Amino acid sequence: CYGCFILGFPEETREEMQETIGFIRDSGLDYAKILLCQPLAGADLYKVYEQLGLLNSSSADSSTYFHTSFGSIHFSASELNDIREKAFQDFTRRRLTRMLEPGGLRRYLLPKIRGWEELKYFVRVGLAALRGA
Numbered sequence: 001c002y003g004c005f006i007l008g009f010p011e012e013t014r015e016e017m018q019e020t021i022g023f024i025r026d027s028g029l030d031y032a033k034i035l036l037c038q039p040l041a042g043a044d045l046y047k048v049y050e051q052l053g054l055l056n057s058s059s060a061d062s063s064t065y066f067h068t069s070f071g072s073i074h075f076s077a078s079e080l081n082d083i084r085e086k087a088f089q090d091f092t093r094r095r096l097t098r099m100l101e102p103g104g105l106r107r108y109l110l111p112k113i114r115g116w117e118e119l120k121y122f123v124r125v126g127l128a129a130l131r132g133a
Helices: 014-026 044-051 077-100 104-112 116-131
Strands: 002-007 031-036
Touching: 002 014, 002 077, 014 077, 031 077, 077 104, 077 116, 104 116
Parallel strands: 002 031
Antiparallel strands: none
């Protein structure tokens, strides 16, 4: 199972963010994509950033869903990037820990491997997780 989550909305509080991160960590998902909120020109959210004074025209070119250049009311861009990275690392560690528990491989991994391609994929993902990618 795969989940996609966005952190760092303009008015999101630390408590709200921690609730989302806790859900991601404890969800039992096989993979989670954790993104950072981005104000895209023309979107309603862009207007919110504009009204809150969070836009910086020089930031738009270097900002991505994985490494933002935009802060929020409660967090700087640097803090949001750190929170996202730590949340992904925590999720990955929890997932690997779950696999290494007694019976974990049999319960979580083996049912998903139906062939050579899936086995190669899981080895690549595991090695990337160990490297912190």
